[in-house]
Amino acid sequence: MHMLLIDSRLKPGKKEEFLEAWNSQILPLLKKQNGFVDEFLFFEDGADAGVGLSFWDSPEEAERYLHNVLVKASSYVERLIEGGLTVRSCGCDETVFQNFNRRKAA
Numbered sequence: 001m002h003m004l005l006i007d008s009r010l011k012p013g014k015k016e017e018f019l020e021a022w023n024s025q026i027l028p029l030l031k032k033q034n035g036f037v038d039e040f041l042f043f044e045d046g047a048d049a050g051v052g053l054s055f056w057d058s059p060e061e062a063e064r065y066l067h068n069v070l071v072k073a074s075s076y077v078e079r080l081i082e083g084g085l086t087v088r089s090c091g092c093d094e095t096v097f098q099n100f101n102r103r104k105a106a
Contacts (some may be wrong), residue, residue, distance in 0.1 A: 008049075018081075
């Protein structure tokens with residue numbers, strides 16, 4: 001398994017708009033990619049900084065997404081982000097969760 005760690009800082013007050021674009025435009029695009037496993041989004045409490053962890057079957061599929069699709073995906077939210085994205089590519093040697101799909105309670 002492989003992981004892309006993408007972090008950024010949202011413009012103040014733009015988190016809900018970001019999440020709306022994420023769910024309606026970016027996540028469907030991710031789900032269409034070969035090798036995509038799952039995605040986790042984390043936001044600092046009381047801050048506009050966020051991190052996305054996307055998990056892939058292989059480094060090659062993660063790199064394909066990174067070089068061929070991320071530009072399109074980020075175009076949906078670039079107006080909401082300050083300073084662009086930082087991307088790191090990491091191997092994921094072990095995991096203890098399977099089919100983890102917990103959504104924030106309403």
